[in-house]
Amino acid sequence: MWNYDHIFHSLLILVLFLCFYMNLPRISLKINKTFVNLIIVCCGVIISDILSSYADNNNMDFSIASLYLVNGLFFVLYFLRGYLFFDFSVCAINQDGKIVKTGKWLSRIPFLICCGFVVTAPLNHLFFYIDEMGYHRGSFYSLTFIEMFVYIALSYIVCLAHNSSISRNRDLNSIYWYNFILFLGSVFRVLFPYYLLMDTFCIMAIIVIYLSFENPDFYLEGHTWIFNSKALRSYLRENYSKRNFKVLTFIIHNYREIKELYGAPQMDEGIRLIGDFLRNAYGNQTVFYCRSGRFVILGDAAFDCAAAYEYISDRFTRPWIAENTELYLDIGAAQLKFGGMPIPFEEAMNVLMTSFEVADNAVGKDIVVVDDELMKKFCEQTDIKRNLEYAIEHNNVEIFLQPIISCESGKLVGAEALSRIRNKEGKIIPPNLFIPIAEKNGRINELGEQVFAKVCRFIRDNDIEKLGLSWINVNLSPIQLMNNNLVDLLGEYISKYDINPEVIHLEITEEAMVDEHLWESQIEIITGKNFKFVLDDYGKGYSNMSRLKKCPFVNVKLDMSIVWDYCKYNDELLPDMVSSFRKMGFEITAEGIENQEMADKMKDIGVNYLQGYYYSKPLQCEEFISFCKSNL
Ligand code: C2E
Numbered sequence: 001m002w003n004y005d006h007i008f009h010s011l012l013i014l015v016l017f018l019c020f021y022m023n024l025p026r027i028s029l030k031i032n033k034t035f036v037n038l039i040i041v042c043c044g045v046i047i048s049d050i051l052s053s054y055a056d057n058n059n060m061d062f063s064i065a066s067l068y069l070v071n072g073l074f075f076v077l078y079f080l081r082g083y084l085f086f087d088f089s090v091c092a093i094n095q096d097g098k099i100v101k102t103g104k105w106l107s108r109i110p111f112l113i114c115c116g117f118v119v120t121a122p123l124n125h126l127f128f129y130i131d132e133m134g135y136h137r138g139s140f141y142s143l144t145f146i147e148m149f150v151y152i153a154l155s156y157i158v159c160l161a162h163n164s165s166i167s168r169n170r171d172l173n174s175i176y177w178y179n180f181i182l183f184l185g186s187v188f189r190v191l192f193p194y195y196l197l198m199d200t201f202c203i204m205a206i207i208v209i210y211l212s213f214e215n216p217d218f219y220l221e222g223h224t225w226i227f228n229s230k231a232l233r234s235y236l237r238e239n240y241s242k243r244n245f246k247v248l249t250f251i252i253h254n255y256r257e258i259k260e261l262y263g264a265p266q267m268d269e270g271i272r273l274i275g276d277f278l279r280n281a282y283g284n285q286t287v288f289y290c291r292s293g294r295f296v297i298l299g300d301a302a303f304d305c306a307a308a309y310e311y312i313s314d315r316f317t318r319p320w321i322a323e324n325t326e327l328y329l330d331i332g333a334a335q336l337k338f339g340g341m342p343i344p345f346e347e348a349m350n351v352l353m354t355s356f357e358v359a360d361n362a363v364g365k366d367i368v369v370v371d372d373e374l375m376k377k378f379c380e381q382t383d384i385k386r387n388l389e390y391a392i393e394h395n396n397v398e399i400f401l402q403p404i405i406s407c408e409s410g411k412l413v414g415a416e417a418l419s420r421i422r423n424k425e426g427k428i429i430p431p432n433l434f435i436p437i438a439e440k441n442g443r444i445n446e447l448g449e450q451v452f453a454k455v456c457r458f459i460r461d462n463d464i465e466k467l468g469l470s471w472i473n474v475n476l477s478p479i480q481l482m483n484n485n486l487v488d489l490l491g492e493y494i495s496k497y498d499i500n501p502e503v504i505h506l507e508i509t510e511e512a513m514v515d516e517h518l519w520e521s522q523i524e525i526i527t528g529k530n531f532k533f534v535l536d537d538y539g540k541g542y543s544n545m546s547r548l549k550k551c552p553f554v555n556v557k558l559d560m561s562i563v564w565d566y567c568k569y570n571d572e573l574l575p576d577m578v579s580s581f582r583k584m585g586f587e588i589t590a591e592g593i594e595n596q597e598m599a600d601k602m603k604d605i606g607v608n609y610l611q612g613y614y615y616s617k618p619l620q621c622e623e624f625i626s627f628c629k630s631n632l
Pocket residue numbers: 402417418419420430431432435448451475476477507536537560591592593594611612613614618
């Protein structure tokens with residue numbers, strides 16, 4: 001009575017699918033394991049379906065007990081399949097690890113109840129029963145549809161409940177789709193019970209799952225057989241709570257330059273060769289490639305990172321021979337252990353990524369050990385980065401003003417605007433911590449724009465002349481100067497706040513002058529718009545006086561390091577420098593004045609302006625206004 005001809009095809013398709021899938025490298029994740037279990041159980045359902053249908057069609061040839069057994073096996077696997085589809089939906093929704101693991105046992109209850117009916121069927125005949133006439137449905141047979149409908153409904157409910165935590169819309173769409181296919185299959189099963197079409201619908205659902213979630217390519221880097229950073233992230237997130245693994249990260253030094261030198265195809269081939277070498281040495285599961293010449297090896301507790309690095313760096317002493325090219329590559333490495341300091345997963349990922357930078361900058365061949373102290377430092381940096389992003393996004397960058405005093409009159413003549421951001425507790429983060437980060441990630445342009453806008457607003461809102469100020473200095477990073485639109489941007493704020501550009505002095509450092517061509521053209525355009533330039537931090541690091549001759553600075557600021565040096569040792573260098581600058585027509589400001597004696601010494605050598613804690617630390621705008629008023 002059962003028509004099971006076409007389910008042989010379904011079985012064949014599933015077995016081929018399974019073989020193909022198992023043949024590719026797979027990362028050991030719960031979602032992948034659930035997928036494999038699902039295919040195996042689907043095969044089991046088909047095989048037991050064929051067996052039970054055959055036995056039921058030929059019931060005279062079988063004992064009642066064996067008919068119960070074979071039908072019971074089919075129904076248990078059938079119910080398990082329904083549960084596994086739901087379990088897969090949960091894994092797919094939970095790829096970001098955001099769903100708290102509650103209700104796992106609760107969600108198994110429908111499956112367990114159904115199994116209870118199957119197992120007790122010989123006693124109570126409720127679900128099905130067998131007599132001399134063969135197989136019969138019991139009064140609770142409709143459980144076969146109900147269980148599937150319940151799990152489909154649960155999948156939709158979990159999807160809707162965690163809608164916002166699913167990162168890719170496509171994922172959500174796919175989950176809806178394969179559950180809809182299963183729903184159609186179940187409806188068909190209700191309408192045409194003798195056709196055994198449910199398996200075909202299950203295969204369609206599995207194909208949708210494969211295309212959306214399970215294509216092993218999703219976890220592999222390019223055309224290589226090495227796992228990518230998505231795989232690393234997923235694997236670490238799933239296993240992070242155990243924290244019993246060691247991590248070795250290494251990076252190819254000067255990857256970008258080398259890639260340009262050898263060419264992209266050769267480099268890609270080189271990466272493939274390195275990947276093969278690592279996979280052979282450390283197994284499939286543990287090697288990851290995170291682009292830009294960055295590799296990660298995850299080892300168990302017994303993994304010896306230092307020995308592994310020695311082995312790997314020894315291989316790197318020989319060339320990687322790829323497509324008629326010999327690639328000579330050099331690496332730096334770091335080792336991490338997540339067992340010690342308890343940090344959240346996202347922080348751990350940041351630490352891991354920062355370890356590449358540290359490995360890249362490390363001097364010598366030694367492996368960098370990322371211990372708790374270094375990890376803490378990385379986490380602090382991440383925190384600063386976060387606060388910086390927040391301040392920029394919410395227009396929360398603050399300006400503090402530090403007075404600049406004229407040596408001649410002893411009065412306040414100007415101020416320097418210095419930026420500040422705050423952490424969540426409202427504590428100030430100093431610029432030497434966040435400016436380098438902003439310069440690195442490009443946010444300095446937006447930060448500088450906010451500072452400039454706020455200085456313009458301060459000038460518009462306060463009659464600065466009445467406060468005794470002739471100008472306010474604003475710091476410009478060399479990166480801002482590289483922006484061709486800088487002058488338009490500055491001009492926009494000048495017109496918006498309707499102020500005179502001459503009252504804003506732009507402080508730049510010598511680093512901005514490294515690219516002479518760019519610098520000369522920029523300075524010409526900007527001075528053309530009536531802005532004035534000040535040279536900041538003169539004497540800090542490498543300084544070149546002759547380069548300054550042709551620059552239109554109105555002021556040169558002596559870095560506090562040379563001011564302090566002079567005040568301690570009284571050499572002749574600084575007075576000579578000051579007189580040379582004066583001859584060149586520059587006025588001079590000395591930074592870092594902390595007491596009267598320092599101020600006197602600077603006046604004696606011919607400095608024009610003084611700035612330092614002796615007069616005042618940088619102040620919030622209201623405090624600064626009070627300071628000005630009390631100094632009038
Ligand atoms: P800078 O431009 O050389 O600013 C002077 C720094 O010296 C300020 O540090 C100031 O607080 C500090 N200072 C002033 N007088 C004394 C003193 O008597 N003793 C000591 N020990 N320090 C003194 P701050 O505000 O921490 O700024 C550090 C640096 O961060 C600045 O050095 C500047 O290069 C950079 N910066 C600050 N704000 C901005 C900004 O808005 N844009 C850019 N691009 N850089 C900024």
